[in-house]
Amino acid sequence: MTDNNLILVCPFCSTTNRVPRARLGDGPSCGKCKKKLLSSHPLELNGAQLDALMKKDELPLLVDFWAAWCGPCQQMAPSFKSAAALAGPGVRFAKLDTEAYPQQAAQHQIRSLPTLALFINGKEIARRMGVMSEQQILGWIKTHV
Template sequence: MSEACHIVCPACSAINRIPTSRLRETPKCGKCHKPLFSAHPVELTTASFNRHVSRNDIPVLVDFWAPWCGPCKMMAPAFQQAAAELEPLVRLAKLNTENEQQIGAQFNIRSIPTLALFKNGKEIARQPGAMSKEDIVRWVQTHI
């Protein structure tokens, strides 16, 4: 029997137990039957942040951003492209710090965009500033 990992569904937030060997086989949520990976970052809120960061067994890369931020807008397509390349071994997520100020304050986000990489609910790396898709992928791979 292969090792399994827990993946939080981006659609309904149900926790799914998936054999690690089957992560690349486009697994679907056992509750809502939607794909667990869609090559798009997950939009997080205060209500969903802790569940996604602490209950996913794969690393979670969070883009702390705001809609008024020019560099955030410029980096958004690169972040989405990185999601297509890094999934299913890394979950990419976005948190709007304008709407979710409590989480931004909790993690002492002082500049945006800021990328924070979480593993097992703990922040393991942080990188402020806009990055290209290649730089995002390279940075993540050096930390996982």
Template structure:
């Protein structure tokens, strides 16, 4: 039997322990009882980001974006579609660099949209510019 995975709830941010074999069985959070995966990117602020980065045992794909950015808004539905295609293998998240400028600065985000892929709490790949859903999935798969 595999070691249990730690998954951070996208709703209440509680850390859940889940047997790896249950990952694809639509698990719910033990605290708030909402789905751990709902096919939508989770919006992360400066307070929630470190927990999702450090405590998720699955890779984390982050879209650093801003509301005023046209290419960011254009990519948003494609990023949401990528969430439906990549979950539960990968957690997708969005960080609004206007609302959380310290995260943009901490990760050296110089242009948006920027996708950053984290595994084991470390950045493993970065891509700048808008992409379609299939392109996002191919890019993630090429780095995991």
């Protein structure tokens, strides 16, 4: 983090962007591809996108490691989506399909689904396994960010 600016990685083109912290709620766009840098919906990430966000992005990143065959993952998906809409622009919400990207699942030692992992500056600071409600997700984030 530099001054009152944050470095945000565009989830679409992986360009790094400098955004004033005070302007996060204004819907900043990428300087290169012009797409929105932040979303009120969870980002569906591939392995390369997760790696780019982990290495350079300065916002806390909450990742839902899931799989399509996982009943509890499907059960939690609406709560995760609602929590993303309510959390505001200070935390990125993302989903990574562990079946499609097993290398990232192994790298992060995902052993149970669903698993939520919270990262700040590329370092995991908290992890929780199992289904959580929208309010549980939001409360859990507040205890760590």
